[in-house]
Amino acid sequence: MSKNNNRKLDTSRLVPFIKRLIRHRLFIPIAFLVFLLLINIFIKPGFLKIGLGKDSSGNPVLIGNIVNILNNATELVILAIGMTLVTTCSRGQDISVGSTIAIVGGVVMRVLCGNETQPVDLKAPIIVAFILGCLAGMACGVFNGILVSKFNIQPMVATLILFTAGRSIGSMAMGGLKPKAVASFGYYGNFIPGFPIPTPILITVVVIVITYIALKKTNLGLYTRAVGINDKSSRLNGLNPARIKLMAYVIMGLCVGIAGFVQSSRVQTVNPYTIVPGIEMDAILAVALGGNSLGGGTLNIPGSIVGAYTIQTLTSMLTTLNVNTNAVPVFKAVIII
16 A cells, blocks of 8 residues: 555656656757767767877877767857847847858958968967957947847848858958968867867857856846847836847857857868858757747757757768768758758
8 A cells, every 4th residue: 555655656746847857948959969869879889989089290189979069069059159149139040140250260360371371470369360350250240239229120131231241251351362370270179289178169168157157147148038028118127128139249249259260270261151151040040949939038048059069969960871961951951840
């Protein structure tokens, strides 16, 4: 009799727990990520294995599929954070992030290489190139933000301007050249000699920690949600919706600046017309997959981060299966459905 009572008691506790688990805002993105990981493990049993190898310079580095996913997802994770803020408060998406990365890359390479295509040494300190690249991204964010917040233009229409012109602007920033920076610039997109963890992973951790602190210690999350739910009501409660929307786009620009710097460092050169193709759609997909409403009003940055890693896992899986790169967007479209 007591055993039956214990079973009933366990069941009465277990069912509500499962319901709470399913309703949790991170359940769907994490469940889908786990599902993809299980498929990868089935295809390749050693998928989760992490080992110690050597890079092209002979330095010991971590290698493995998980390391590659975490490394290659850096730009997408950073963009997804900014895209979540923009989507939440402006009830629309910034489709210019890929083109803006081209602008940032053009600025970074011009600062580091000057007018030379293969300089012997860098023409400016890397920190200067990083700061100017971030400022270029933030300037683009200000441009988009003013169109959305001051002129009340739909976000997708407003950002369509830089989406169309951004890559050409990036080419102009480099003076039409395609310079290649010296090897030391590549440390920020690959490995720092003597340190086994890819630098982009460390940059991602720093960005996530700063975002967490900003949301925990400030009213950024509360304000963006309030404006996204109803900007008129938020105005009546003392908020300035236009200023908050502008701030969100500036933060988006900063995220683009960081992502553009990392991407430029990976390849140590920039082709504005081919750099990060389609990344704006991946960033939007990460936001949607993370449980955020594309109509605004919800803010689930952890979900967007998981969504970004999920998309990168899917991309890596399709690459492993030798799926044609032109067919990859079809599989991503299935996720949207």
